[in-house]
Amino acid sequence: MIEMEKLVNFCKSRGFIYSGSEIYGGLANSWDYGPLGVELKNNIKAAWWKKFVTSRLDMVGIDAALIMNPKVWEASGHVATFTDPLVECKQCHERFRADQIDLTKPCGNCGTKESFTEPAAFNMMLKTWLGAKQEVAAVAYLRPETAQAMFVNFANVVRTERMRLPFGIAQSGKAFRNEITPGNFIFRQREFELMEFEYFVSPDQWEKSFGYWLGQMHEWVTECGIDQSKVHEVEIPDGDRAHYSKRTIDLEFDYPFGRKELYGLAYRGDFDLNAHAESSGKELLYTDPETNEKITPHVIEPAFGVDRTFLAVMLSAYHEEEVEGEVRIVMRLPVHLAPVKIAVLPLSKKTELSAVSLALAERLAKRWRTNHHSSQSIGKRYRREDEIGTPFCITIDFDTLGEGEVNLKDTVTVRERDSMKQDRVLIVDLEKYLEARL
Numbered sequence: 001m002i003e004m005e006k007l008v009n010f011c012k013s014r015g016f017i018y019s020g021s022e023i024y025g026g027l028a029n030s031w032d033y034g035p036l037g038v039e040l041k042n043n044i045k046a047a048w049w050k051k052f053v054t055s056r057l058d059m060v061g062i063d064a065a066l067i068m069n070p071k072v073w074e075a076s077g078h079v080a081t082f083t084d085p086l087v088e089c090k091q092c093h094e095r096f097r098a099d100q101i102d103l104t105k106p107c108g109n110c111g112t113k114e115s116f117t118e119p120a121a122f123n124m125m126l127k128t129w130l131g132a133k134q135e136v137a138a139v140a141y142l143r144p145e146t147a148q149a150m151f152v153n154f155a156n157v158v159r160t161e162r163m164r165l166p167f168g169i170a171q172s173g174k175a176f177r178n179e180i181t182p183g184n185f186i187f188r189q190r191e192f193e194l195m196e197f198e199y200f201v202s203p204d205q206w207e208k209s210f211g212y213w214l215g216q217m218h219e220w221v222t223e224c225g226i227d228q229s230k231v232h233e234v235e236i237p238d239g240d241r242a243h244y245s246k247r248t249i250d251l252e253f254d255y256p257f258g259r260k261e262l263y264g265l266a267y268r269g270d271f272d273l274n275a276h277a278e279s280s281g282k283e284l285l286y287t288d289p290e291t292n293e294k295i296t297p298h299v300i301e302p303a304f305g306v307d308r309t310f311l312a313v314m315l316s317a318y319h320e321e322e323v324e325g326e327v328r329i330v331m332r333l334p335v336h337l338a339p340v341k342i343a344v345l346p347l348s349k350k351t352e353l354s355a356v357s358l359a360l361a362e363r364l365a366k367r368w369r370t371n372h373h374s375s376q377s378i379g380k381r382y383r384r385e386d387e388i389g390t391p392f393c394i395t396i397d398f399d400t401l402g403e404g405e406v407n408l409k410d411t412v413t414v415r416e417r418d419s420m421k422q423d424r425v426l427i428v429d430l431e432k433y434l435e436a437r438l
């Protein structure tokens with residue numbers, strides 16, 4: 001697998017991810033997705049939404065406000081318990097997560113022995129103030145998870161969509177956590193993106209549903225092209241689970257910096273609906289349409305980090321191979337995730353070729369993300385497209401214009417990224433040819 005430093009440099013130089021605020025010297029652990037990164041990220045989010053929301057009859061989505069009433073976070077338990085254990089070196093005042101270092105060893109920053117403070121609970125929610133007054137009454141939090149909006153809107157969704165158990169409410173969007181030790185590129189950030197859903201079931205069905213969603217999470221991993229041999233299920237023991245969870249299985253991935261969490265699957269029971277019902281005074285019950293019995297459904301929650309998906313996808317797709325004595329870098333991204341689907345490349349810069357190829361690129365761009373490049377040798381241009389994972393390169397040459405072999409007039413060469421196999425296709429048939437493959 002590619003080392004992290006190499007991947008970070010690769011992402012920066014190819015336009016996947018840049019350092020955040022780079023011209024000001026950056027901002028530690030902040031990252032900006034570039035032109036290719038945003039396409040890949042959007043494709044991941046679109047594929048997730050399609051698989052788990054729009055292609056299912058039992059799922060609906062919402063897009064809630066990022067800043068919610070602070071009472072939400074009191075009821076959910078985040079104000080009291082969404083903490084990491086923090087220690088500080090008494091000598092240099094560097095802060096660490098107590099569960100990530102050996103407290104019996106000297107400070108990793110200044111080397112002083114036995115200098116750590118006692119671990120204290122550090123709340124990870126990022127605070128802000130609403131309105132013009134920076135006072136306690138105006139404090140609000142940037143959401144640390146998207147989940148709470150699904151619980152808070154439970155009654156709204158049941159009423160307007162007439163949902164019947166079992167059903168799910170999904171959401172994707174930004175989340176914020178004041179991590180003590182962010183790092184490892186986009187693995188642990190203070191601002192990141194989540195895709196998650198709350199799947200409501202009758203209490204006696206939770207185990208069956210938990211198993212089903214675990215299987216679906218693995219299916220998603222495969223569809224993203226993430227190397228399954230590097231994905232492991234880890235049962236989180238009592239005492240280590242989040243405060244709301246009765247059972248959690250994490251899917252961990254073998255990153256170059258070690259085996260760490262990729263996704264989480266939690267059985268949240270009726271913790272959240274009960275907590276919000278009690279705190280708000282509103283009824284958050286489900287009425288069985290047949291029996292009229294009122295119950296509090298139980299919840300299974302599959303949670304997926306967008307950025308960690310991006311990282312695992314990139315790490316799995318990156319390949320180096322030798323072709324004719326040269327190293328070829330190729331991103332073997334699944335076609336539906338590739339940031340650019342097609343590159344149209346005129347064999348030379350001659351104006352007649354460029355005019356035809358530009359018109360073709362504009363035509364194809366209406367359907368698929370398309371590049372058009374006319375400088376450098378065709379070999380170099382193929383390599384550049386391989387590196388960013390473009391599944392198809394289309395070359396326009398003098399045969400296309402009818403200036404070579406007569407039977408090749410109005411045809412182009414289509415080269416496939418992984419096999420490098422080339423087909424000669426009539427321009428009029430291109431959309432049909434590509435539709436079958438993209």
Ligand code: GAP
Nearest residue numbers: 145147187188189192262263264303304305308
């Ligand atoms: N609602 C459940 C929840 O938020 P979580 O395990 O705390 O669960 C879900 O987070 C997922 O979000 C993780 O599995 C991971 O993919 C991603 N994630 C968590 N913290 C992150 C961070 N600081 N930076 C990037 N991704 C993160």
